[in-house]
Amino acid sequence: MPSLRVDLPSFAGTYRSAAGLVALGNCNGATARRLAAVLRGAGAVPGRxxxxxxxxxxxxxxxxxxxxxxxxxxxxxxxxxxxxxxxxxxxxxxxxxxxxxxxxxxxxxxxxxxxxxxxxxxxxxxxxxxxxxxxxxxxxxxxxxxxxxxxxxxxxxxxxxxxxxxxxxxxxx
Missing domain, CATH: 3.30.565.10 (Histidine kinase-like ATPase, C-terminal domain)
Structure with missing residues (x-):
């Protein structure tokens, strides 16, 4: 990618995995459903x-x-x-x-x-x-x-x- 002055092979070697909520897009369907259930339950009354x-x-x-x-x-x-x-x-x-x-x-x-x-x-x-x-x-x-x-x-x-x-x-x- 000469126009961006980026050497693609060296750029590809510096990838860091996403963290936090950004990583949600990287999970499979079953994990996404479990995470969504936890997030939906965030407003639930504790103990009930x-x-x-x-x-x-x-x-x-x-x-x-x-x-x-x-x-x-x-x-x-x-x-x-x-x-x-x-x-x-x-x-x-x-x-x-x-x-x-x-x-x-x-x-x-x-x-x-x-x-x-x-x-x-x-x-x-x-x-x-x-x-x-x-x-x-x-x-x-x-x-x-x-x-x-x-x-x-x-x-x-x-x-x-x-x-x-x-x-x-x-x-x-």
């Missing part, structure tokens, strides 16, 4: 393990999932249960019934509960649609908007995660 469930997205699993969320939080939590149900139902309808999902519910600092539903279809992004008064579907994201403080959909290499944050049921009391 999150609920972390992997299951097939099937209608028959929804009732048990709602019950599991309520038991995990230890209090009535209809808004959290609604969000979990709507997000998993979106996977059933728009990805495919039986798709593997990961549901994570965690208390975070600041009096919030974070719900995450991860599925393998990064391209199937949720879209809020207008539904008529007689429509039986199409209200899931409107409900999420109504009860969640905020929500988003980051995409990854192996899928997407729809997450939302709600007021903690303990903090609301």
């Amino acid at each position: 393990a999150p609920l972390d469930v992997e299951l097939p997205a099937v209608p028959e699993a929804l009732q048990g999932l709602r019950r599991t969320v309520r038991r995990h939080l230890g209090a009535p939590c209809p808004d959290v249960q609604l969000c979990v149900t709507e997000l998993v139902t979106n996977v059933i309808r728009h990805v495919r019934e039986g798709a593997p999902v990961r549901v994570r519910v965690a208390r975070t600092h600041g009096g919030r509960i974070r719900v995450e539903v991860t599925d393998p279809a990064a391209q199937a992004l949720p879209v809020r649609v207008a539904s008529g008064p007689d429509d039986e579907t199409g209200r899931g994201l409107a409900l999420l908007d109504a009860v969640a403080l905020r929500w988003s959909v980051p995409r990854g290499v192996e899928g997407k995660t729809v997450w939302c944050e709600l007021r903690d049921v303990d903090a609301a009391s």
Whole structure:
């Protein structure tokens, strides 16, 4: 590379491996997922393990999932249960019934509960649609908007995660 006045063979010999967060791009998929999980858990309340469930997205699993969320939080939590149900139902309808999902519910600092539903279809992004008064579907994201403080959909290499944050049921009391 004469224009840069760099002798390429000697330059190549001085490479130092990346350190810190820059090195994250150099890891394999499994390591990246573990690191992302640790970073996501950084806001979790110490001493309270999150609920972390992997299951097939099937209608028959929804009732048990709602019950599991309520038991995990230890209090009535209809808004959290609604969000979990709507997000998993979106996977059933728009990805495919039986798709593997990961549901994570965690208390975070600041009096919030974070719900995450991860599925393998990064391209199937949720879209809020207008539904008529007689429509039986199409209200899931409107409900999420109504009860969640905020929500988003980051995409990854192996899928997407729809997450939302709600007021903690303990903090609301």
